Amino acid sequence: MGRKSEAREKLIEQALILIWENSYHAVGVNEICSRADVRPGSFYYFFPSKEALALAAMEQHWQQAKEEIIAKAFDPSLPPLQRIVKLLEQVYQFHAARQKGNEPVLGCAFGSFVGELGRDDRALRERIHAIFMEIGSYIEQAIREAREAGDLQIAESEVTTTAHAVLAYYEGILLLARAGNDAQIIQDLSRYVLKLVHSA
Amino acid sequence: MGRKSEAREKLIEQALILIWENSYHAVGVNEICSRADVRPGSFYYFFPSKEALALAAMEQHWQQAKEEIIAKAFDPSLPPLQRIVKLLEQVYQFHAARQKGNEPVLGCAFGSFVGELGRDDRALRERIHAIFMEIGSYIEQAIREAREAGDLQIAESEVTTTAHAVLAYYEGILLLARAGNDAQIIQDLSRYVLKLVHSA
Amino acid sequence: MGRKSEAREKLIEQALILIWENSYHAVGVNEICSRADVRPGSFYYFFPSKEALALAAMEQHWQQAKEEIIAKAFDPSLPPLQRIVKLLEQVYQFHAARQKGNEPVLGCAFGSFVGELGRDDRALRERIHAIFMEIGSYIEQAIREAREAGDLQIAESEVTTTAHAVLAYYEGILLLARAGNDAQIIQDLSRYVLKLVHSA
Amino acid sequence: MGRKSEAREKLIEQALILIWENSYHAVGVNEICSRADVRPGSFYYFFPSKEALALAAMEQHWQQAKEEIIAKAFDPSLPPLQRIVKLLEQVYQFHAARQKGNEPVLGCAFGSFVGELGRDDRALRERIHAIFMEIGSYIEQAIREAREAGDLQIAESEVTTTAHAVLAYYEGILLLARAGNDAQIIQDLSRYVLKLVHSA
DNA sequence: GATGAATGAGAGTTCATTCAT
DNA sequence: TATGAATGAACTCTCATTCAT
Numbered sequence: 001m002g003r004k005s006e007a008r009e010k011l012i013e014q015a016l017i018l019i020w021e022n023s024y025h026a027v028g029v030n031e032i033c034s035r036a037d038v039r040p041g042s043f044y045y046f047f048p049s050k051e052a053l054a055l056a057a058m059e060q061h062w063q064q065a066k067e068e069i070i071a072k073a074f075d076p077s078l079p080p081l082q083r084i085v086k087l088l089e090q091v092y093q094f095h096a097a098r099q100k101g102n103e104p105v106l107g108c109a110f111g112s113f114v115g116e117l118g119r120d121d122r123a124l125r126e127r128i129h130a131i132f133m134e135i136g137s138y139i140e141q142a143i144r145e146a147r148e149a150g151d152l153q154i155a156e157s158e159v160t161t162t163a164h165a166v167l168a169y170y171e172g173i174l175l176l177a178r179a180g181n182d183a184q185i186i187q188d189l190s191r192y193v194l195k196l197v198h199s200a
Numbered sequence: 201m202g203r204k205s206e207a208r209e210k211l212i213e214q215a216l217i218l219i220w221e222n223s224y225h226a227v228g229v230n231e232i233c234s235r236a237d238v239r240p241g242s243f244y245y246f247f248p249s250k251e252a253l254a255l256a257a258m259e260q261h262w263q264q265a266k267e268e269i270i271a272k273a274f275d276p277s278l279p280p281l282q283r284i285v286k287l288l289e290q291v292y293q294f295h296a297a298r299q300k301g302n303e304p305v306l307g308c309a310f311g312s313f314v315g316e317l318g319r320d321d322r323a324l325r326e327r328i329h330a331i332f333m334e335i336g337s338y339i340e341q342a343i344r345e346a347r348e349a350g351d352l353q354i355a356e357s358e359v360t361t362t363a364h365a366v367l368a369y370y371e372g373i374l375l376l377a378r379a380g381n382d383a384q385i386i387q388d389l390s391r392y393v394l395k396l397v398h399s400a
Numbered sequence: 401m402g403r404k405s406e407a408r409e410k411l412i413e414q415a416l417i418l419i420w421e422n423s424y425h426a427v428g429v430n431e432i433c434s435r436a437d438v439r440p441g442s443f444y445y446f447f448p449s450k451e452a453l454a455l456a457a458m459e460q461h462w463q464q465a466k467e468e469i470i471a472k473a474f475d476p477s478l479p480p481l482q483r484i485v486k487l488l489e490q491v492y493q494f495h496a497a498r499q500k501g502n503e504p505v506l507g508c509a510f511g512s513f514v515g516e517l518g519r520d521d522r523a524l525r526e527r528i529h530a531i532f533m534e535i536g537s538y539i540e541q542a543i544r545e546a547r548e549a550g551d552l553q554i555a556e557s558e559v560t561t562t563a564h565a566v567l568a569y570y571e572g573i574l575l576l577a578r579a580g581n582d583a584q585i586i587q588d589l590s591r592y593v594l595k596l597v598h599s600a
Numbered sequence: 601m602g603r604k605s606e607a608r609e610k611l612i613e614q615a616l617i618l619i620w621e622n623s624y625h626a627v628g629v630n631e632i633c634s635r636a637d638v639r640p641g642s643f644y645y646f647f648p649s650k651e652a653l654a655l656a657a658m659e660q661h662w663q664q665a666k667e668e669i670i671a672k673a674f675d676p677s678l679p680p681l682q683r684i685v686k687l688l689e690q691v692y693q694f695h696a697a698r699q700k701g702n703e704p705v706l707g708c709a710f711g712s713f714v715g716e717l718g719r720d721d722r723a724l725r726e727r728i729h730a731i732f733m734e735i736g737s738y739i740e741q742a743i744r745e746a747r748e749a750g751d752l753q754i755a756e757s758e759v760t761t762t763a764h765a766v767l768a769y770y771e772g773i774l775l776l777a778r779a780g781n782d783a784q785i786i787q788d789l790s791r792y793v794l795k796l797v798h799s800a
Numbered sequence: 801g802a803t804g805a806a807t808g809a810g811a812g813t814t815c816a817t818t819c820a821t
Numbered sequence: 822t823a824t825g826a827a828t829g830a831a832c833t834c835t836c837a838t839t840c841a842t
Binding site: 629640641644 | 836
């Protein structure tokens, strides 16, 4: 009945790391293969194309992020707005730990990836956009709960846009962290995130 | 004999467009040359490498942004905080016009570029970071003036960080606009930018 | 229990179609397998190589041609020279039907196949040549019978060569039909075939 | 002003030989390059694709055939029908010489090539068809002249079709010669070609 | 000063085939 | 008996770059 291996998983794992650290276009199939200890000829048994692997890597990253970051941050037992703060805190911890180990600060894999997609990569771009919208919906839920709890004086009609504002701020912070190779800025700027959800 | 060859300028111009629309690694030297109507052999007469061209393109983009966007936004005759609003408004106009012409929404060239730089591109990354810091200093100056005019109640020690927060938000907005191929979000989210500069 | 796997037969059948429509070298083992709904790993259980499959496909095609075309054309109840005419007529009907269904006109599978064999494919080439000689012998028999019946004034020593001439004309007609993607030429040129068997 | 070389010509020349001896799909770009003493990276400077090279090789072969074979065969000073005979004679000489040197008998490059083209190679197939039609028009002209000189009793309306019949016979002869790796059959069957042009 | 020609290295992908089960 | 998994070699083609003029 044929053989079995974790080659597929290893390819996804290494692809994510390499693409996140460098970029989709800068990383070659051969490099991914050799890091995953998979023979180059085997790659196309597991994935129809490099693009499909990149998509799978993004999907897997999103699943893992939901399990490891989102689930902990958007814990219903936390006060709603604290969840948003916790999201940023965890992301800071991740990048701070990397920086301590002299690894470059990576920023957001989805954000970097979407920045290098072109006209012809519509499907990939739309998938990343959908992931952003999912992240946004977690933030939105927290804001809505805060509002309903009376912690917030904003119109119901502002809730979604406010969530997007938080998301944008989040992505922007991670982009600046990557640009400056500096995890500290994540912590510094996180302090202001709740300003965005309160009425001016 | 009049003016110099325009080949260099054309190369920079086309490189910026192609890199912004696609990405640095996705765009080839030959493609840039053919768009610029420059023979490929001539490329290395004008630039020592593709990387040098990309850097030149970023520099030129920054100079132009200063002349056409920054100068108008940070006009001393405007009320300080209005300058920040105007910055976003102009960027929105640019992307809205493109979208009207069925061109993809591009986001920030610097932001996208920095997202695809890797470990070995330290010089490029640091240059983009420096440009971000320059943008930040315009914002910082506006915030400081507003504070000194009494429009703002924040500590002097918060001014720089607040400017970075605005910059992060700005970059995040443009990233989401690119991800969603949607210029409207720039306008929608711009309404909240001043929340970041007021004390909570 | 019951009948054997049909995988072998399906592989042969699909291989013939694909090779005939395209070419031996242009068609991959995987493509044949997927069309035959056979898992690629199974291929080498049934055939030792792609070449062996191609040979089997040619053999099967030849057996089928003998049963469906040759047997009807070289029916002893037909006047000898009419058999040659009937051969061409049936081949025309086959290709005309295909063209009506907007399928490309294929020409002769053996002729196309032999055209793409090289120095190192001696065994295959000789097998196709032998099939040609077999076809020739049917034609030769018809010519001989016509001569013995007094329908023809050619020397006995010319019979074999004349049969080869008819065979060459037949192959040439099918080649032109494929080149022009036009079945009609088969009918048009068939009218002249008996000129070749009469003395000048 | 750049360098100069005969690389393009050598590539065409070697491509023709290799494709003729083997087949388009069986021959790789690398093999053509190494025979032409051209570095593989240079190939795509000279030709946009392997297909384009194949087409160029066929074109060049046709030009050369016109100059070296057609021009001599269809010499107006020859009696019209002798021109057709001469065409076959020259082709026989070419193949007989090759066989003497223990080279495989090749048949017609155009005929073999068209046999391995598939659905998606419409442009190539149509070009080869057009070449066939050109060859046909030389034959047609000879037949027409013979008819006008009173050497032939066929209807004017039969002239074109008769020319195609001769062309088909010619292609079929070369196909059989390749299949049998036997140049002699070209000479043997050539003796019958004029039967096709006389009325039955 | 400027460029047409050329290139080695490597890109992503497909190949006919083999292996472990 | 039959196959899902895997593969090294080869495929067509593109890359950033250099060379001769």
